[in-house]
Amino acid sequence: MDRKALFYPCGLILGTSYLATTQHASFAFDRPLHTFAVVLLLAGLAIVAYEACTAKTRRPALIARYVAIPLSDGNGRSSDEILAPPQHPRVPTSLGVKALAGLVTALMFTICVRAAIYYRVMKHIECTGPSALAFLPLVLAVHHSSRYSRSSSWNSDPPPTAPLEYLVHFAFHGTTRYILPAFLLSISSFLTTWKTSALQSTYICPLSNSAASTIPKLQFLGFLFDCTVALVLYNLIDDGVAQTVDNAVELSDRATNNVLIGLTFTASSLVLAVAGIAIYAALPEHRQWILAAPPEYLQGLLRLSLMIPLTTLCFLVTVRMYGVMGAVFILAFSAAYIGVLRALGTGVSYSFPPKPTVGLILCLILLTIALILSFVVDTNSENRVRPKMHVRLGRPQMVVFVFVLLVFSFGVAAYRYQPPFPGHPVTTLIRLANEQHYSWSSQARRSKTLAEAVRNYQSRYGRDPPPSFDKWYEYATGRNSMVIDDFDNVEEDLAPFASLSPVELRQRTLEILADANGLGGISIRQGKAAVLGEVPGTHRWMVDGTIQLIEKFVSYLPDMDFAINLNDECRVAPPYAVLLHTYTKGALEFEKRSSNPALNFSTDRASTWPNIGNIPGKRSHFENHSLQPTFQTYGSVACAPDSLARREREWNTRSLCTACAAPHSMGIFVANWTLSAYPCHQPDLANLHGLHLSPAALHGTHDLVPVFSQSRAPGYVDIRFPSPWNYMGKSSYQFDEKNPDPSFVKKENTLFWRGATSEGVSAGSGAWKGMLRQRLVHLLNNNTGTQPILLPKGKDRSKIDYVIENTATIKRLLETKVDARFVGQIVRCGGVDCTDQTREFGLANAVDFKQHWRYRFLFDADGAGFSGRFIPFLQSNSVVFKAALFREWYEGRLFAWKHFVPVDLRLHDLFSLLAYFGGYGVDRRDKRMMEPREKEAEDIARAGKVWTEKVLRKEDMEIYMFRLLLEWGRLTDDRREEVGFRLEGRDNG
Numbered sequence: 001m002d003r004k005a006l007f008y009p010c011g012l013i014l015g016t017s018y019l020a021t022t023q024h025a026s027f028a029f030d031r032p033l034h035t036f037a038v039v040l041l042l043a044g045l046a047i048v049a050y051e052a053c054t055a056k057t058r059r060p061a062l063i064a065r066y067v068a069i070p071l072s073d074g075n076g077r078s079s080d081e082i083l084a085p086p087q088h089p090r091v092p093t094s095l096g097v098k099a100l101a102g103l104v105t106a107l108m109f110t111i112c113v114r115a116a117i118y119y120r121v122m123k124h125i126e127c128t129g130p131s132a133l134a135f136l137p138l139v140l141a142v143h144h145s146s147r148y149s150r151s152s153s154w155n156s157d158p159p160p161t162a163p164l165e166y167l168v169h170f171a172f173h174g175t176t177r178y179i180l181p182a183f184l185l186s187i188s189s190f191l192t193t194w195k196t197s198a199l200q201s202t203y204i205c206p207l208s209n210s211a212a213s214t215i216p217k218l219q220f221l222g223f224l225f226d227c228t229v230a231l232v233l234y235n236l237i238d239d240g241v242a243q244t245v246d247n248a249v250e251l252s253d254r255a256t257n258n259v260l261i262g263l264t265f266t267a268s269s270l271v272l273a274v275a276g277i278a279i280y281a282a283l284p285e286h287r288q289w290i291l292a293a294p295p296e297y298l299q300g301l302l303r304l305s306l307m308i309p310l311t312t313l314c315f316l317v318t319v320r321m322y323g324v325m326g327a328v329f330i331l332a333f334s335a336a337y338i339g340v341l342r343a344l345g346t347g348v349s350y351s352f353p354p355k356p357t358v359g360l361i362l363c364l365i366l367l368t369i370a371l372i373l374s375f376v377v378d379t380n381s382e383n384r385v386r387p388k389m390h391v392r393l394g395r396p397q398m399v400v401f402v403f404v405l406l407v408f409s410f411g412v413a414a415y416r417y418q419p420p421f422p423g424h425p426v427t428t429l430i431r432l433a434n435e436q437h438y439s440w441s442s443q444a445r446r447s448k449t450l451a452e453a454v455r456n457y458q459s460r461y462g463r464d465p466p467p468s469f470d471k472w473y474e475y476a477t478g479r480n481s482m483v484i485d486d487f488d489n490v491e492e493d494l495a496p497f498a499s500l501s502p503v504e505l506r507q508r509t510l511e512i513l514a515d516a517n518g519l520g521g522i523s524i525r526q527g528k529a530a531v532l533g534e535v536p537g538t539h540r541w542m543v544d545g546t547i548q549l550i551e552k553f554v555s556y557l558p559d560m561d562f563a564i565n566l567n568d569e570c571r572v573a574p575p576y577a578v579l580l581h582t583y584t585k586g587a588l589e590f591e592k593r594s595s596n597p598a599l600n601f602s603t604d605r606a607s608t609w610p611n612i613g614n615i616p617g618k619r620s621h622f623e624n625h626s627l628q629p630t631f632q633t634y635g636s637v638a639c640a641p642d643s644l645a646r647r648e649r650e651w652n653t654r655s656l657c658t659a660c661a662a663p664h665s666m667g668i669f670v671a672n673w674t675l676s677a678y679p680c681h682q683p684d685l686a687n688l689h690g691l692h693l694s695p696a697a698l699h700g701t702h703d704l705v706p707v708f709s710q711s712r713a714p715g716y717v718d719i720r721f722p723s724p725w726n727y728m729g730k731s732s733y734q735f736d737e738k739n740p741d742p743s744f745v746k747k748e749n750t751l752f753w754r755g756a757t758s759e760g761v762s763a764g765s766g767a768w769k770g771m772l773r774q775r776l777v778h779l780l781n782n783n784t785g786t787q788p789i790l791l792p793k794g795k796d797r798s799k800i801d802y803v804i805e806n807t808a809t810i811k812r813l814l815e816t817k818v819d820a821r822f823v824g825q826i827v828r829c830g831g832v833d834c835t836d837q838t839r840e841f842g843l844a845n846a847v848d849f850k851q852h853w854r855y856r857f858l859f860d861a862d863g864a865g866f867s868g869r870f871i872p873f874l875q876s877n878s879v880v881f882k883a884a885l886f887r888e889w890y891e892g893r894l895f896a897w898k899h900f901v902p903v904d905l906r907l908h909d910l911f912s913l914l915a916y917f918g919g920y921g922v923d924r925r926d927k928r929m930m931e932p933r934e935k936e937a938e939d940i941a942r943a944g945k946v947w948t949e950k951v952l953r954k955e956d957m958e959i960y961m962f963r964l965l966l967e968w969g970r971l972t973d974d975r976r977e978e979v980g981f982r983l984e985g986r987d988n989g
């Protein structure tokens, strides 16, 4: 063999590394069983095809080239040297045809059962423990020694009897020589996985059903099956190599064992396919599921089905060169090194995730020792063909190698070293929020006169304000609005629609209204607002509330219609390409307008709006995506194709995706509240919110249609408007003698939440396990795992660091008590999910809304849409903790850390927050201890209350809506480039 032969081991290394680095985020695991079967089939076919192609060409080469000399004897031998045919060992397990057939059948059976176990484990991946797979090389090494111990003809000397010599023989020369390196290898790669998977997500592994106890057992059973399959394959492959050597001449006449393996793989996958088709026939409701294959899945599958068969082939060829154990080592070492390096390379932001750097470097060193040992002990198989290019290190190379690794390790350690950060990140974040809030509020109301307001509008938005701007200004200043200039939300929400012509906007508005798909219309004619189209009685209040909201200023509005979303869920999600186009086009439109003379709204507007009963060229826009996962189809379609959300699937719901949270975090805490709900950098959100997992009513569209919604998740482009729920005070801030609102310090030191399971529908698929509200209640009541928490450390507690602690211990030591429960009954569920949830959470009695004011800390988790209680919570003397995906019209007016405490949607920061504000370590003997920051908490409670009463009043909702509708009026005006407002007698241009 020549240098080209090295291609295969290199291929093996590269293939393994690729698989080890990418599988955690592959879409292929959306349908694990499909993927398993396809990959198995292709791997099987590839092996058969390869053997068939190379059978002829390989034979002559083989006869001339085999040697079986222990590497320890081979120092300095020229690589061209070809030795006489060796005394090849008699492998005791060479099998007859019948036995072989039995073995193959058993193998097929085992593979199919393994597939079933695999499927089950993947389905409940949140309940898995650390995997034992790392120990497979050790199992194989032990097997190897027992297999050859009876026939160690390659080493004819009898084992020495002196203890020391025996040990040396055991470790380096005997058939047992693989055991020590395999042991070190297994231990270090197991420790690496164990250390890196220590951070658990809050995704629920229910205690109420059997998954929590059965899955780890199944996992272990799966490992036993893996071992069985690996051992059988080992024997077959090893025999195959032996036969090749023994009976090279007959090779072409008989199927080699590799072909047998290939055929077994193929047959197993066919058995799986037949089983799949049986299910397909028996359960028609699975039909859709079996056949549906989104493009992301196909891509993921394609990658795996290229890489796994190729890697398998490389493995089989490598076996011929280095023996089975040699090939196994190459594979296992590549995977283990990649694992450690990946863990070491994971970005650390403000020391989070907590870095087991020392542990990992120890693993790396252990691994390197194992690697060196495996070089020393001679990777020669007892019966292999030796390549010319043997990997063999002399002493100098070895020293250099070890040196390089050491330098590398210290380099990584230095690179990852971060000085302990000064003070608590929350303190920094609060200070930053104060600054941001100050500069925001000063720019939000810079104008003191109408003329200034017009000028500021022009310079901010690059065009004249809409007609009737003077009326709006008067309205706003008459109500003491704190915000005059900054209406960036209106701008942002309408921008995509500026790319559509006025005719198109009007047409689309009426089209969606005529569809009567969860939308209510409002029509304004001659200064009067009326309901347009049919609105179901249950949702009538929303439309009526909106009419109330605009009543006071409707006389200034031009004739127009608009459609409001009656569902909680937002619904307009144009794909990235469409948005990119619209934003560029929309911006151009806006610029074009500024140079033209300003006119009032057109006079004949009423006639330009189509009649709802008779719309020419009507199209239907909405599709029902309720009760389905929608992150890939809706939630993230606005993201660029190269964003994480489009490229990766975080299928391992058990582990916390720290990389997903890092862009918006400072350490564990939310540093950028706006960014924290953006889907594009957070593929794991797909499994962490009801909207993405299984919404109750997502009648969505990818078309750009103007829908006014009360809130939207980032990624959707619904136009936000102030919620009639808040405007009509459906849950409002009230207190009385029986339920007073005491000052912050007089309240109970408790985090309080009550609510319903209404975030999404869990109709039997277990979607509830990922929903925010469910995760919150579970984390605070039932979580038995571990969570990170930021605590002081050292004698003087001057430094702080993250520790991973049992949830039960954390709850015991937190001075703030937690009280979060579902009330009434479990709603929006179906099948087993109802009973599972009832058993998992237990239910509490409903409480009077006013009772909330008894507690210092109120949690606000959004549900199917915006949170109706956030504003009343802010108005109270309590501190509001808020975790939310949805964003409302007032986004940007309130500042996280100034007016409320932001909580990451993953909830992994919740305990650290409670420790910071409420104190930690009630047990005085406990070494760790955190003083409660009562002043900071009280400041947030007060600032939230004061500011809410300045910028989130009913008047502020009116002012916002007034301005939004003026802009909407201009956007739908046929002469919108010329329409605008200018002060008379002055040229503002």
Ligand SMILES: *[C@@H]1O[C@H](CO)[C@@H](O)[C@H](O)[C@H]1NC(C)=O
Binding pocket: 672, 673, 674, 675
């Ligand atoms: C938060 O993220 C948004 C979006 O990336 C960005 O525009 C904004 O400047 C960030 N805010 C802060 C305070 O960094």
Ligand SMILES: *[C@@H]1O[C@H](CO)[C@@H](O)[C@H](O)[C@H]1NC(C)=O
Binding pocket: 207, 208, 781, 782, 839, 840, 841, 842, 843
């Ligand atoms: C979870 O916690 C709640 C409240 O403490 C309790 O009623 C329920 O039984 C717990 N669930 C399980 C499965 O232990």
